[in-house]
Amino acid sequence: MSQEEILAEKKKAIFESTLELVRENGFHGTPMSLVAKKAGVAAGTIYHYFDSKDTLIIALHGYLRSRMFKTMLDGDDETRDFESRFFTFWKKHYHFYVQNPNALYFIEQFVNSPYYERCPEKENDRCQNIIAQFLKTGIETGVLKQMNLKLMSILVHSSVVTTAKVSLTKKVEIGETELQQVAQVIWDGIKQ
Template identity: 50%
Template structure:
């Protein structure tokens, strides 16, 4: 991921916070600029419109999630171990970035998402699909569509991260391990 200017990072951070509090419609560019501590003209130096800001923020945030998948998707260790690392890596990322998680959720349920390519061409999901294809190829997973496996596993990660990240549920490490094991037992290949 190429480095971005500090002012642009401040704009992204402010947008995440304001969208969490006010939603997309309640977050005008002027408020983002004020909250980020930049001049109104500065925000338009980086973004022609609010739509461009929201879409670039989504891409920037998604790159962070992609970095987690790339870091935890280790082809040199057994698939099962890699599965648990990937699950925990994404869970920790989402749990520790609740503004981003809430932003993702709003984005994919908004008109801003209509300009994006189909999910099969999305780099984040492509990486997940490839990961689960590996598990099937190595005989570790049931022969189910990688899309189904990715959807099922990613949904469990997001649900757990939302509940814990927003303080609605306290999960100990042993609880997380049980959750992972239940999921693994449901998707692993049985004799």
């Protein structure tokens, strides 16, 4: 393994440990020393990558968003009809959260914390940009209703988050049929 790969693995271990600890203890209950211990790295190693816990938390948010958007857009085919793209997009978003529950809980805490306000403006915009850009295309082409784009983005994203949380907590069994039904309700609400 090259030195670059070793460093990348250490950074990934730091991120994964932070995710687990934040889910268990929240942001304030997750000191850098605990992250280092859980990740199996020296405290100095963390400070090699991140000069503070704030920097780590903001970087982790960007990392998670990048992974999520890559997953959601993987295999997207702009030549397909908008409706089928919407269902694929919505379900991939859902599956990302169900397969990465620590990411779901981290992102929820992050956007409702002062960290979100400290995120560089471009990074904040990027958080909703892919969803918004996709929906904007639907509005502009007349497939979706004329509606405040930000509100429509929030509606779609929150339906994904809520469905994933219900599934993860096992409050309701969510199979493919239920998943299709929820996505259909959202689609029916926003389509022209």
